[in-house]
Amino acid sequence: xxxxxxxxxxxxxxxxxxxxxxxxxxALFDVNLDVRQGIITSLIGPSGCGKSTLLRSCNRINxxxxxxxxxxxxxxxxQDIYAPEVELVQVRKQVGMVFQRPNPLPLSIRDxxxxxxRLHARGQRVSRxxxxxxxxxxxxxxxxxxxxxxxxxxxxxxxxxxxxxxxxIARLLPVKPAVxxxxxxxxxxxxxxxxxxxxxxxxxxxxxxxxxxxxxMAQARRASEETVFMLIGKxxxxxxxxxxxxxxxxxxxxxxxxGRYG
Amino acid sequence: MTRxxxxxxxxxxxxxxxxxxxxxVTLFVFVGGISAILFIVGIFAFIARxxxxxxxxxxxxxxxxxxxxxxxxxxxERTYGALALIVGTASITGLAMVVxxxxxxxxxxxxxxxxxxxxxxxxxxxxxxLAAIPSVVWGFIGLSIMNPLIIDTFGVPIGLNVLNAGVxxxxxxxxxxxxxxxxxxxxxxxxxxxxxxxxxxxRWQVIRKVVIPAxxxxxxxxxxxxxxxxxxxxxxxxMASGHAINLPDxxxxxxxxxxxxxxAELGETAVGSEHYQALFTxxxxxxxxxxxxxxxxxxxxxxxxxxxx
Numbered sequence: 001x002x003x004x005x006x007x008x009x010x011x012x013x014x015x016x017x018x019x020x021x022x023x024x025x026x027a028l029f030d031v032n033l034d035v036r037q038g039i040i041t042s043l044i045g046p047s048g049c050g051k052s053t054l055l056r057s058c059n060r061i062n063x064x065x066x067x068x069x070x071x072x073x074x075x076x077x078x079q080d081i082y083a084p085e086v087e088l089v090q091v092r093k094q095v096g097m098v099f100q101r102p103n104p105l106p107l108s109i110r111d112x113x114x115x116x117x118r119l120h121a122r123g124q125r126v127s128r129x130x131x132x133x134x135x136x137x138x139x140x141x142x143x144x145x146x147x148x149x150x151x152x153x154x155x156x157x158x159x160x161x162x163x164x165x166x167x168x169i170a171r172l173l174p175v176k177p178a179v180x181x182x183x184x185x186x187x188x189x190x191x192x193x194x195x196x197x198x199x200x201x202x203x204x205x206x207x208x209x210x211x212x213x214x215x216x217m218a219q220a221r222r223a224s225e226e227t228v229f230m231l232i233g234k235x236x237x238x239x240x241x242x243x244x245x246x247x248x249x250x251x252x253x254x255x256x257x258x259g260r261y262g
Numbered sequence: 263m264t265r266x267x268x269x270x271x272x273x274x275x276x277x278x279x280x281x282x283x284x285x286x287v288t289l290f291v292f293v294g295g296i297s298a299i300l301f302i303v304g305i306f307a308f309i310a311r312x313x314x315x316x317x318x319x320x321x322x323x324x325x326x327x328x329x330x331x332x333x334x335x336x337x338x339e340r341t342y343g344a345l346a347l348i349v350g351t352a353s354i355t356g357l358a359m360v361v362x363x364x365x366x367x368x369x370x371x372x373x374x375x376x377x378x379x380x381x382x383x384x385x386x387x388x389x390x391x392l393a394a395i396p397s398v399v400w401g402f403i404g405l406s407i408m409n410p411l412i413i414d415t416f417g418v419p420i421g422l423n424v425l426n427a428g429v430x431x432x433x434x435x436x437x438x439x440x441x442x443x444x445x446x447x448x449x450x451x452x453x454x455x456x457x458x459x460x461x462x463x464x465r466w467q468v469i470r471k472v473v474i475p476a477x478x479x480x481x482x483x484x485x486x487x488x489x490x491x492x493x494x495x496x497x498x499x500x501m502a503s504g505h506a507i508n509l510p511d512x513x514x515x516x517x518x519x520x521x522x523x524x525x526a527e528l529g530e531t532a533v534g535s536e537h538y539q540a541l542f543t544x545x546x547x548x549x550x551x552x553x554x555x556x557x558x559x560x561x562x563x564x565x566x567x568x569x570x571x
Contacts, residue, residue: 115471
């Protein structure tokens with residue numbers, strides 16, 4: 001793996017010797033990756049290269065499948081999330097996720113936003129006013145407040161796809177995660193929606209560490225600070241986005257970026 | 263050449279075997295589809311024709327719904343009080359639902375949300391197999407296993423009673439409810455579960471807050487279908503309820519159900535007689551109640567669908 005040339009910020013996500021198997025099929029090979037805190041890192045590579053798998057290992061949502069085996073470690077903010085004593089609920093409190101297809105819960109807009117917060121605020125009394133405030137703050141932050149403030153009790157599924165995806169980002173905010181994982185968050189959106197969601201993600205930079213998987217090279221280029229290139233389950237190159245795109249260190253990276261495969 | 267002749271010369275009007283096959287299949291599935299309407303109308307017309315003679319002449323609503331004296335063969339004074347039968351059916355069905363609703367919903371949640379791989383497939387097959395057990399076999403179980411068990415356990419003189427019939431009926435209705443409820447849970451998009459889990463919900467929270475609300479329509483349908491099934495079931499209630507005309511004070515009292523009465527007595531009556539017509543009147547009542555249950559289910563499900571989506 002190439003040594004990162006990025007500025008020395010502390011790592012929010014650090015994988016060490018990460019291997020992952022789906023049944024007998026090995027999808028990740030010895031991945032050692034440091035994702036720096038407070039910036040946007042994009043994960044690029046051809047289909048099936050393991051970028052979604054890597055992303056989905058970072059909150060252990062992969063394990064839903066049941067036949068996934070992982071070795072090595074992933075440290076989130078210095079804590080190994082694969083350590084035996086770790087509670088999944090606490091991992092997911094720290095690590096929020098946005099999916100490829102917007103997947104609002106079959107609840108009202110308001111309940112979608114407060115869902116995560118309610119889960120983690122168990123046992124504590126949260127006043128109605130406080131909860132309303134959280135909902136408003138989250139929706140304001142994703143620039144959705146003005147268009148939905150009069151219909152907070154409507155089903156979230158009635159929103160447009162772009163609005164749904166913004167809502168899916170907004171519902172993470174009250175939980176106050178440190179890391180946001182995004183799995184091709186714009187791929188189901190039209191160009192206008194893509195632009196709006198990209199802008200939103202860019203706005204969230206700094207406050208959160210964002211790791212974003214994308215198929216869209218232009219998106220990685222304009223909307224991330226560092227880029228990781230993966231191929232067949234391995235990290236090939238990791239560096240500042242402009243370096244990776246303008247001056248790739250590896251032949252495979254250059255070939256992929258120039259569109260020779262992928 | 264005219265256009266017709268041109269078309270003919272090019273065989274544009276040729277109808278091959280596929281055309282006839284298509285027509286035949288279309289007709290066949292049309293008949294199959296439309297037959298549901300014909301059957302329901304036909305059955306209703308039949309029951310009504312046989313029963314309405316009684317309904318419009320001898321029928322006394324006060325006696326029918328208010329009296330427990332069902333004496334259709336009395337030499338002195340024949341009376342047709344169906345209250346005990348209605349209460350009998352209602353009490354058995356009620357107990358059956360108390361048994362089967364929690365049981366089958368739990369089973370559906372386990373199969374749909376917890377069990378994986380082979381366990382899940384095996385369980386599904388077994389549950390479907392359970393649903394296929396003939397009701398007379400359940401009746402056997404009621405007679406020969408539950409009966410002595412109830413007598414021994416509770417120290418009551420007779421084990422053929424509401425408890426016996428209700429439990430057996432509940433067990434019998436549970437597999438069908440389980441299957442339908444599980445289908446409803448399975449229809450919930452996996453993206454919902456994933457989203458909730460990624461937000462930090464535990465499995466139980468995912469089920470309670472997301473999956474069950476999302477599957478509400480199907481779950482309501484499953485429960486109502488179970489109620490309908492219990493209501494119309496005959497053999498089990500005939501064999502396990504004790505078949506005694508009686509207003510029950512407790513679950514240990516024997517009762518008699520509407521369906522069991524029809525099954526037991528219809529063969530003994532002269533076609534067209536008063537008794538025969540009275541039994542068909544019970545049939546009309548059953549038909550009306552089942553119809554009402556299904557209609558309610560439909561309205562509820564549609565209502566929920568429109569509102570919640």
